[in-house]
Amino acid sequence: FVSVLKWGVGGAAWATIIGQIMTVIPCLGFLFKRCRSISIAGFKLSKNVVKNIIRIGLSPFGLTMSPYLVMILINKWAVLYGGETAVAAYAVISYVTSIIFLLLQGVSDGSQPLISLCLGSGNIQEALQIRKLAYVFSLIIALLTGAGILLLSHFIPVLFGASEAVAAMTENSLPIFVSGFLFVAFCRVTTSYFYATQKNTSAYIMVYGEPILLAILLTAVLPNLLKLQGVWLSAVTAQLILAIIGLILIMREKKLQL
Template structure:
């Protein structure tokens, strides 16, 4: 294991930088599909890709739920010197994900049209949404395993390698998107094929590591344990919800926009949601990058070190939140024009305006994600779940309901800021309470 280096701060940077990059790259998969679809097909097709995003995010969130829960147990076991147990937990996790992936694929393909309509597909969008979701669904196993392996290879002490593999998949995705959408005119189906094949290709690289001589964590025989699965779910629930919150936000926003503004505003939100996913996933990268280190030192009983890692994470979140918000505010018009042609200046102007309102929530989101990730890493599942559920469901839906009732459609764009504020108050209160108990 390469979890202990020259200094704690060096280890922190060594783990979070590759993790942030990896999370950014993961979120770029669907965004790249959107860019090529917008340029190669139509704005309606772009909206269809956005309508389908909760499904893709859902696959990642299931994978992350088990991966983080599994990584926490593995890191704690390694901290205690229980290497064989770590291998058994790792192997069982992969088997469980394979079974879940096959089940999800079958259900989605059987109920494809009702599922697409549930996500918000109108009659205009439905054909494109069915094409995209129907093509992505058979790759569910690739989505789940690639994300899980990415998390576990960091726990194995190789965060840079994880970034290299993820980036390789993203580059392949761009190449395939260009060929299938632009050159071969395969439309949204081609974009889905590009993403699915890219995810599958990366799995081969991960297997090369875990089956090769460098891997510390290895496949091993195991006795199936529901207790381990339940422990994984408890530990990973908050991270899974944090990931799934991106999809839930898209779903709730799509419904609210259709009810209060109209179908054209879905194009604006599609662009906003891509940027939101990248920023929130990057903040998740801070939490995921510190998780193996925090869990490792928690397993060793070195309280000062894992508490210091939390401080590092909060500072990193503060810096990243500020830079992201400023960058998005100043570059709003340029970001919007990546997706939209200049022949619709009214839509561009509206999208830029509401985008600059929405991104104010970035200023607070990082703190909530990092604090929730900290509680996950030390197996305080109740605190972590409360933060994630408040942020992604309770506070968000409440904010949408209240602000749309008072301000109509304009309130939609302010609701994330209110939701993050409510969640931050809760998160800081829980952190203060936990610290008092430790004294």
């Protein structure tokens, strides 16, 4: 639609819609097959059920929305301190890092139901073991993918057709964002653990803390001192602070259990 038919942004929009439809079709087949034994009464709204869905669902909702809020904030300040070149460089960086973040999110989302199942059956130690495995696996992914990105940092901008100026800025800035992978790995698993164990307040802090911390750092601190480098460093600094907060919350919970 874009490369061959030259439909531009409209073509990209249609491609997105068609992609979503092709995902929905097999899901509808599964849904109708499974719902044959469910009566209409089963779809009646219950105040308590809706309340619990909202209370627990705010965490995964925030996990989905938070990266986009972060992207909006960084783009805004990138324009102010680096112009179109900085925005284009961050576009390449965000495409690459979002893949890694989705991998890390997959590990945390995969551990969440297992942790809930163990706690529901009273196997607290097994739940903690699953959390430990999730931490280890996430950190391994962060280290391996981070190393791969650093090794390929010179070639990555070329894949996106970046200009020389954008490519140079992207290559110089990627190490800053890669340094935050370990913090993100820890934060994602910690967040999933909190909402798996219905510690919703701690989960909310972890989920919505990053965009809030980033907004504070961008508005009042680093860009004023370091200009564009301060914009990039704000993202990693927010992740670092959030990881420290998550560690404090984990340690606090451990003390309460003792």
